[in-house]
Amino acid sequence: MQIHQYDTVIVGAGGAGMRAAIESTQHSRTAVLTKLYPTRSHTGAAQGGMCAALANVEEDNWEWHTFDTVKGGDYLVDQDAAEIMCKEAIDAVLDLEKMGLPFSRTEAGRIDQRRFGGHTRNHGEAAVRRSCYAADRTGHMILQTLFQNCIKHGVEFFNEFYVLDLLINEGKTSGVVAYELATGEIHVFQAKAVVFASGGTGKFFKVTSNAHTLTGDGQALVYRRGLPLEDMEFFQFHPTGIWRMGILLTEGARGEGGILRNKDGERFMERYAPVMKDLASRDVCSRAIYTEIREGRGCGPEGDHVYLDLTHLPPEQLDAKLPDITEFARTYLGIEPYTDPIPIQPTAHYAMGGIPTNVEGEVLRNNTDVVPGLYAAGEVACVSVHGANRLGTNSLLDINVFGKRAGLAAAAYSSTVDFTPLPQNPAEKVQALVDGLRESTGTESVAQIRKELQETMDVNAMVYRTGATLKQASEDIAALRERYKHVAIQDKGFRYNTDLLEAVELGNLLDLAEVLVVSALAREESRGGHFREDFPTRDDVKFMQHTMAYQEVAADGSTSIRLDYKPVVTTRYQPMERKY
């Protein structure tokens, strides 16, 4: 075991982590722990863009952006946070440009902007050009630019270090425990401030746009330390994933004029969202697609998908604006998007919920109090600016705005306080976890349990949910958790033991899937990304509040989930019926 001391430790080197690191490195001694080389983070997969009311091509202002965000989130958004985000969006984009990000440009040389789902002018009148982009590689450019600036500022990275535990002592943050992939060694990082920026958790679904590595590690280990998780039932299903594979085809494709069609060639979104049509928000489009499929208007021999049609767009436009996704269609489907529509289906995409924080990025331990020295930002966190459904482009915005805020706040905090002493045997829990897996004599396979988990989640907890399907999922997960106790791994070595870590990650997925399902079961209404067929309307009287899920550990070591609720912060916008 090795012990390291840093003022600030950042967990994760995606967009949020690196944005925080750029700030905190300049003010405090900072280490960034990441289980992947920074440029492998899934921020690089983001395609479409990052919204800010720059008004470079059309009249726009951040107040409209705030409204769209609140409405998109089906009024579960904390409006104070949304205001901050939309206001600071403009500087966030300009900051990135000054760091060197190669945005696509207008004729006049300004940052170009395109349309995106749910982003409108003047409170819903018509679609507006608000998304700043770099072809369909916006996330790639953000990730690269942030990495480049980390190099510039000499940020200290610990690559391929898996953080597996959070240390809290005397009620304050005292550090994290990490596992070094290369050697199998356990490292304790004592820190005054810890920022979690470890990304999403989509891997508990089968058809997902998320990377193999998005296993919700941060959420899970914070949760196991008794801290709450907020709004975990809200998971976004992106309408246009490549059929069966889930690889994302950006909403920017529809922003550029792409159209969704059913097997009759009909532009069916006209029926579901007369104004915004194909650019309605994601939950609306995903449900529309599934309705088409269920009502027998799906495409293909099994009628289980619909088409994203780009064939009417000029090839030059596709080459200039959507080069990557057209290549995906060619590589993975073998079809030519110039002339063929692309088979698509909704794909599990984004966790609206996560570790609850306030607008400074400080982690809440209940509805009001924070854990001193603990911060979270990015997809792992829930501020909550996305409410029940995130608008496209608002996540890249979120990671930049709140990544920066968390980095600044953490550095400011760690330069004023002393180290909190490490608890006795700080690495005990992690040591027990990895030893247990290495020495396990069980017979269950990680891959098999994960597969079954993904299958039950896809069938029972996806776009359409009912009490019955959620109960089914809950039972399945309980059985899988039981089996997980007897899971065995084949690789007993110390060097690059990815077998071991896949098992650890599966443990995280199981815990989080359980939280998702339990929270969803309790929310007897339909709102944003959470749609209950048995409760198809929004219930603002009972459920206009955030779910807070806590892990309760009984004396015999068994765990259960306790749900609590937290009020939504409403400033300007009262809930209205949501129509696109």
Added chain:
Amino acid sequence: MSTDTTGIELVASSQAHTGKGLGTGNPADEFVIQPPRARTRTTPRRTRTNFEMLAWLFMRLSGVVLVVLILGHLLIMLVLDGGVSKINFAFVAGRWASPFWQGWDLLMLWLAMLHGANGMRTVINDYAEKDSTRLWLKTLMGAATVFTVLLGTLVIFTFDPNI
């Protein structure tokens, strides 16, 4: 209840992967399949001169000129009237009587040897693994080149058809 960190050696630097294995003391590290030569802190050595660029340019410029010189040479020697069969002392004497052919051959000799030597330098740099081997090979090659160039020049200038 807390761990006292005062007695513990704190590790501050990030991984020291330098291609020399993981440096963890794990016996398995000895068996890491090494790259041919590990990039280290002291390499690459900054040169801060334009030597490599000039050498690169020289390879191309000399190449273009050599095409004319050598292909012309080959044409005359091997192809035109009778090929190798015609070559003998008298033939050489006949050619070198003209300063034009003297100049041609002199230029060809110098350019070809310098071009070749520089090319060989690249090849040696690429394949010699140890610095000392490199130095030896390059010295040897350099000496051979200088000798050959001087000898050739001498022969062309001091050639005496009536020997």
Added chain:
Amino acid sequence: MSAPTIDAPHSAALDAAEAGGVQMITFTLRIRRFNPEEHPEPVWVDYQLTMDPKERVLDALNKVKWEQDGTLTYRRSCAHGICGSDAMRINGRNRLACKTLLKDVNPEQPITVEAIKGLAVLKDLVVDMDPFFQAYKDVMPFLITKGNEPTRERLQSAEDRERFDDTTKCILCAACTSSCPVFWNDGQYFGPAAIVGAHRFIFDSRDEGGEQRLEILNDREGVWRCRTTFNCSEACPRGIEVTKAIQEVKRALVTRRF
């Protein structure tokens, strides 16, 4: 409501893509395994698999790891060619496993998979990437500007933006550098990826550090070591014209005017 319909007939490609009832194939995946904790020498191991030929080589590796041998070790994350984790040598050529479909690498024959060349192999398909990233860091891959920051964005015309577009696509996967014969010979050469990284800034109209970067690449181990073998351009999964970028840097060095 008008509902424009597509009347274009289904192309054969689309029909093929949508066809139900996949035709599975059985093939051999031959992996060069290396685990120094077990055995000091690398060994070739064959695995038999039955899969849909439209799946990726990465899926095949996953299938081996998940169903046959959990000790198989490789890096992967995004699974669609965007993160650069899984560059490896497939049938002797550098590719991303997640961007290579089985049907495109002739599954009739055993498909060979081994680690990329020229970087220390640590276990199976995992190599030490640090020297690679070090070379990238050495070219100062970040925007360098002088003078005061503008209040809004720096202006850049669409043409100026287009000038360096190709090299902004790099995902630092190392497929190029580890395909370069000069790099295998000794790991000292900066390698194509680092030069691509430098090119992206040298030709960015907003950048003012081009001179310094050119000076760095004027090194003995810099651009002049490139022998135009084009392996890098062939290997790049992002379709970057790597050799062209290198030549542009060379020419910029020769003219020092850009």
Added chain:
Amino acid sequence: MPAGTLYRGREGMWSWVAHRVTGVLIFFFLLVHVLDTALVRVSPQAYDSVIQTYKTPVVNLMEYGLTAAILFHALNGLRVIAVDFWSKGPKYQKQMLWSVVGLWVVLMAASFYHILQHTLLTWFGK
């Protein structure tokens, strides 16, 4: 080296290998060639006797091989120069390589008789 670890490069790589091999070959030949030519300084007889050995079929064949090496190196060298200095060079490198090979084959065929006539004459007579 265990089988299969060879890198299966394409045209660009193999043409470079050939360029390098021919370059080194020519270099060593050149060393020898200058030495033998230097014999003209020693005596006409010495020179002629060495040149005489050049006229044997074996050396004659080697001469043909050398011509092949020089021709390839020269033509491919021009291709490399085009790749370096012509902005479309990298794009057309393969086409240029196949042109080089084509031209090389033509030239080698054309010079076949010329270079080897000495041998052909000795072997087959008139």
